[in-house]
Amino acid sequence: MIAFLIKRLFHAFLVMFIISVISFAIQDNLGDPIQQMVGQSVPESERAELREELGLNDPFMVQYLRFAKNAAQFDFGYSYFYGEPTIEVVLRHLPATLELVFATTLLIMLFSVPIGVYSAIKPRSPLSRLFMGVSIVGISIPVFLTAIVLIQIFAIGVQFTPFPVDTGWGSWLNGALSTDGGMPAYGRGDVVHVFGTWSTNFASLEGLSYLVLPAISLASIMLPLFIRLIRAEMLEVLQSEYVKFAKAKGISMRRIYFLHALKNTMLPVITVGGVQIGTLVAYTILTETVFQWPGVGLMFLDAIERSDIPLIVTYLMIVGLIFVITNTLVDLIYGLVNPTVKLTGKPA
């Protein structure tokens, strides 16, 4: 176990090193801090002096080490646009994204396990087929399109009148097919301040209503993946020898499904879930763009538009750090709960 731990930690540091080199290369090649610091009228000789003073003429390695030293203290310099330390800008936007991700994770856990298990236990029932059909449609709809459709239906409203309006049943059917809209779909609304840079949407009903559409959009793309994964794993577990043995022993099916099979189904789900965190972060950028949700994803996209290099670099480093920490934790947890995993390395 110790060897596994050390190996994983070494891997984590290696990945963080690669991310920092890439980030530094971006900063080194794209940003000209002198241009940002001084006005047009400053002569070239003074610029050269300043450049020497800031150490911008030092060799690549020296500059990288300086960057890494500052980065280890979470000092990434100042944002061109905000004029304040980039780390503060990121920390200010981070809670909005984390709350969105948290709400989405709740939705995924709430729905994926029951639906996945049900469609594995009864693979041929019409309801399971419906779930599988809906899930492949769900995978095929890009997350921003789901968001746009949700906005059209629940925020703007749909007036659909295929039936005659003058008859009673016609206007009733028309009413059932139309929506009034009115759901908030822009920004976070009023948030309740908790402490530091963290203000929450979870404290009031109004705040929660702002969270509904973005969280459903984000969940719509991840939920089908998890349902299909849980179903596939559960189907495999139900074929295994020990489930057959438990059946032969006369243990009730309910106990077999939920005590024996479900435990072993969830193991691979943990690892895949860890890998999917990366995907989730990518999708938050899209979701936040559609809903103008003021999280780090939207901040990152704005930073690209404004060529705010220090902010882009900070985002990459912080998101990279979050990835690496979660991936390492997931691997360690997996190693703990499943002792059969080859501890010294990946199976060939």
Next chain:
Amino acid sequence: MTTASTSSKAPSRLARFRSSYLLYSFKRDWIAQVCFAVFVALVLAAILAPWLSPMNPYDLAQIRILDSELPPFWIDGSDPQYLLGTDAQGRDLLSTILYGARVSLIIGFGAVILQALLGVTFGLLAGYLGGRVDAFLMRMADIQLSFSTLMVAIIVGAVIKASFGGAIYSEYAVFILVLIIGLAEWPQYARTVRASVLAERSKEYVDAARVMGFRAKRIMFRHILPNTLSPIFVISTVQIANAIISEAALSFLGLGMPETQPSLGSLIKSGFDYLQSGSWWITLIPGGVLVVLVLVINLLGDWLRDVMNPRLYKG
């Protein structure tokens, strides 16, 4: 899937295809038939876009700005000249969708070809040579996959855009997108191919080829590769669907095709600004076409996987 060379005695490729299990199960699966028909129809419509579409959306002379935001034919106030209505710039929506599907498909196929070239080469090398090469390539694939392919694509796109500027980015958008999506997704192929190569490598025909003194390159590409084709074929369908979605996502974020040469994704993006003013068709009709295109490819991929049942890399 067999691709062995045909000798004079063996039945022709067409005859073998006719008696294959692939065709047999295709004939019995109506979902696969419908999907295949829709897919072929969409691809044909995209290829024939310059001849099918009522106007050329790239030609500024044909655009009348007064005709902007006209609704499709079933809504009051539409113009019969524009079957699906017009967008905010007065371009015929049907024409822009046909041209947009063309751009999306070109990028989708281009990116998958690049992924396959990179992924198959690296996968063969890793699986056949083993040892340090294998460890290095697979570690790289692991790291890249842990970041998710879309994230890698967004970052690379952002860096290219920030370093060359928006104008150059728009001009070479098709090449840049193929490059970005191709580079972001090669690990999928490399892992699948490597897993098949590991299974094939220990078989006797490989030993025989080695004893006969063939070089590694020949054994890898002429002997092992044909036997790993069915998993490659299966993941290719899913990868095309993924590439089209990735392209749409990048375009939606402003890191893709410019509005003057729109793909389905950038049509959705440009229409989104007009959603609040009631012109839903500009964004939702291209969106519908995108979903149908991706859905039929995904369903065909599912069907292929069930029929061919290859040993796909798992976990």
